Amino acid sequence: MNLIPAREIATQETPRKLRITVLRHNPSEPDITPYLQTFEVEEGEGTTLFIALNEIREQQDASLQFDFVCRAGVCGSCAMIINGKPALACRTLTRDLPDHVQLAPLPGFELIGDLSVNTGKWMRHMAERVQTWLHRAEETISLDALEERQDPDLAEKIYELERCIECGCCVAACGTAQMRPDFVGAVGLLQLARFKLDPRDTREDADYYQVIGDESGVFGCMTLLGCEDVCPKELPLAQQIAYMRRQMALIK
Amino acid sequence: MVAPISRWPARLDVIQGVTGLLLVLFMWAHMGFVSSILLGKDAMYFVARMFEGEPIFGKPYPFLVSIVAAVVFILFAVHALLALRKFPSSFSQYRALSQHLGWFRHPDTLLWVLQVITGFALFFLASVHLYQMAFHPSDIGPYASSDRVWTGRMWPLYLVMLFAVELHGGIGFYRLLLKWGVFLGDNPKRNRRRLQKIKWGITIFFIVLGLTTLGAYMKIGIEHADRAGERYVPAAKLGGE
Ligand code: HEM
Ligand code: SF4
Ligand code: SF4
Ligand code: FES
Numbered sequence: 196m197n198l199i200p201a202r203e204i205a206t207q208e209t210p211r212k213l214r215i216t217v218l219r220h221n222p223s224e225p226d227i228t229p230y231l232q233t234f235e236v237e238e239g240e241g242t243t244l245f246i247a248l249n250e251i252r253e254q255q256d257a258s259l260q261f262d263f264v265c266r267a268g269v270c271g272s273c274a275m276i277i278n279g280k281p282a283l284a285c286r287t288l289t290r291d292l293p294d295h296v297q298l299a300p301l302p303g304f305e306l307i308g309d310l311s312v313n314t315g316k317w318m319r320h321m322a323e324r325v326q327t328w329l330h331r332a333e334e335t336i337s338l339d340a341l342e343e344r345q346d347p348d349l350a351e352k353i354y355e356l357e358r359c360i361e362c363g364c365c366v367a368a369c370g371t372a373q374m375r376p377d378f379v380g381a382v383g384l385l386q387l388a389r390f391k392l393d394p395r396d397t398r399e400d401a402d403y404y405q406v407i408g409d410e411s412g413v414f415g416c417m418t419l420l421g422c423e424d425v426c427p428k429e430l431p432l433a434q435q436i437a438y439m440r441r442q443m444a445l446i447k
Numbered sequence: 448m449v450a451p452i453s454r455w456p457a458r459l460d461v462i463q464g465v466t467g468l469l470l471v472l473f474m475w476a477h478m479g480f481v482s483s484i485l486l487g488k489d490a491m492y493f494v495a496r497m498f499e500g501e502p503i504f505g506k507p508y509p510f511l512v513s514i515v516a517a518v519v520f521i522l523f524a525v526h527a528l529l530a531l532r533k534f535p536s537s538f539s540q541y542r543a544l545s546q547h548l549g550w551f552r553h554p555d556t557l558l559w560v561l562q563v564i565t566g567f568a569l570f571f572l573a574s575v576h577l578y579q580m581a582f583h584p585s586d587i588g589p590y591a592s593s594d595r596v597w598t599g600r601m602w603p604l605y606l607v608m609l610f611a612v613e614l615h616g617g618i619g620f621y622r623l624l625l626k627w628g629v630f631l632g633d634n635p636k637r638n639r640r641r642l643q644k645i646k647w648g649i650t651i652f653f654i655v656l657g658l659t660t661l662g663a664y665m666k667i668g669i670e671h672a673d674r675a676g677e678r679y680v681p682a683a684k685l686g687g688e
Contacts, residue, residue, distance in 0.1 A: 276550060279550050279551060279552055280551070299550070302546070302547070302550075368551060368553065370544060370547050370548075370556050370559070373543045373544065373546070373547045374535055374540040374543045374544055374547075375540070404452065404457075405452055408452060408453075408454075408456055408457060409452070409453075409456040410456060410532070412456075414456045414457065414459070414460045416626075417533055417559060417622075418555075418559075418622045418625050418626040419553075419555055419556045419559050420555045420556075420625065420639075421551065421553050421555070421556055423635075424553060424555070431635055433625055433628075433631065433635055433639070434628055434631050434635045437625065437626060437627055437628025437631065438628060440460070440626065440627060440628070441627060441628060443457055444457045444460060444461050446454070446457065
């Protein structure tokens with residue numbers, strides 16, 4: 196945690212020099228072995244890793260690859276390993292980091308190049324496999340009838356779980372997912388818990404069991420809780436995984 | 448409704464947890480009984496005869512101890528068999544795990560690794576001990592046990608096993624509660640920290656108790672070394688004869 200008030204930082208005389216080391220590798224250039232490259236950047240007030248990396252790309256090395264879209268912790272594309280912990284680069288203030296910052300791409304995903312990984316491909320595969328979308332039994336939806344009402348407390352709970360941005364931090368931090376590539380990960384279990392909570396989804400427990408009732412699903416999770424400890428949205432992953440485990444274990 | 452797939456993954460998960468829980472509870476109770484030596488030789492003598500059913504049947508039946516040992520052994524074997532599913536089992540899994548541990552310093556993941564290592568050690572350590580209890584059930588008593596610990600050179604095994612069991616069982620207990628969502632309540636992060644403190648408290652308590660107890664048996668064993676094999680006669684019986 197940073198306790199220095201912003202004004203104090205502004206009056207500091209010499210700005211800090213940050214050394215940012217990036218694990219560089221481009222799979223489309225297989226002849227070049229992966230290597231570490233260190234850049235120096237001057238820290239400004241409120242510099243995030245997003246700003247620092249852009250500065251490097253603009254002023255020092257245009258070939259550096261990394262992903263950003265929203266720069267506000269919403270799109271989930273900028274997750275990377277920051278000093279040994281998966282986190283969102285756009286939400287990481289450099290003043291919370293030591294002078295030397297080490298960056299690596301998220302493991303467990305297809306590498307596009309340098310810090311850019313294809314989390315989208317992984318997420319899509321997972322979503323199709325365990326069907327993380329709303330399933331409704333009835334075929335026709337009447338456009339004339341009033342919408343069903345939902346209890347505000349329940350809506351709040353569903354909304355809470357809906358906040359997942361599919362950044363992939365939980366998968367990178369999960370020893371199980373790293374050892375077993377077919378494991379759904381906390382993100383998949385969380386998303387199913389969200390639909391299970393939703394009365395508009397007419398799936399039964401047995402339907403959920405069908406997709407996560409084995410060791411590539413909820414019973415593969417070993418409760419290492421890496422996911423819970425790194426999720427940038429602070430989602431209650433341990434609790435939701437335990438909930439799915441209880442529901443799936445008690446099924447007849 | 449879709450055709451149900453096998454319910455066995457669910458059952459196996461429950462069985463692993465239940466056997467683990469029973470083993471932890473047994474180990475904690477067991478430590479309580481064994482440490483009766485700290486209250487004196489007569490206390491331990493009484494506990495040992497109690498497990499042989501003397502207070503109920505009027506005379507000791509050591510085969511009751513064999514039965515307990517056999518039941519524990521079955522629990523232990525089932526638990527270990529199921530735990531095997533969780534061990535990294537191929538080169539690629541070991542490599543993935545070691546790379547993961549290489550960059551990710553995460554306390555709970557390290558606890559799990561410690562659990563796997565201590566669990567593996569228990570395969571061997573606990574088997575030796577359970578075999579002995581099952582087939583020499585009558586050799587439990589203030590002198591018989593102390594002679595085994597010292598003259599029989601079992602103390603190094605017990606010393607290593609104490610740490611392995613307490614660490615493994617303590618971590619297992621903690622993870623078991625989290626795994627099934629017991630104790631998380633409405634503030635999972637705070638309650639998890641509390642649970643961690645409780646867990647370490649229990650583990651440290653049992654390790655200290657275990658070391659003290661082992662020390663007591665070793666001391667009696669050393670003093671009794673020249674008369675090793677001779678059985679203890681309780682003060683009450685001596686007085687009565
Ligand atoms: C007295 C002996 C033992 C006690 C008290 C004990 C206790 C426990 C408990 C409570 C758990 C948590 C269960 C769960 O996560 O579902 C556990 C898990 C585990 N045990 Fe044991 N256990 C014992 C012996 C063994 C042995 C001999 C092995 C070795 C093969 C072993 C290997 C494991 C492993 C690898 C796990 C983790 C499983 C997972 O991640 O789900 N345990 N143990
Ligand atoms: S659960 Fe958290 S860490 Fe995992 S993908 Fe969603 S937001 Fe990211
Ligand atoms: S609790 Fe552990 S094993 Fe389960 S999903 Fe999270 S990190 Fe993976
Ligand atoms: S850029 Fe969208 S979450 Fe970081």
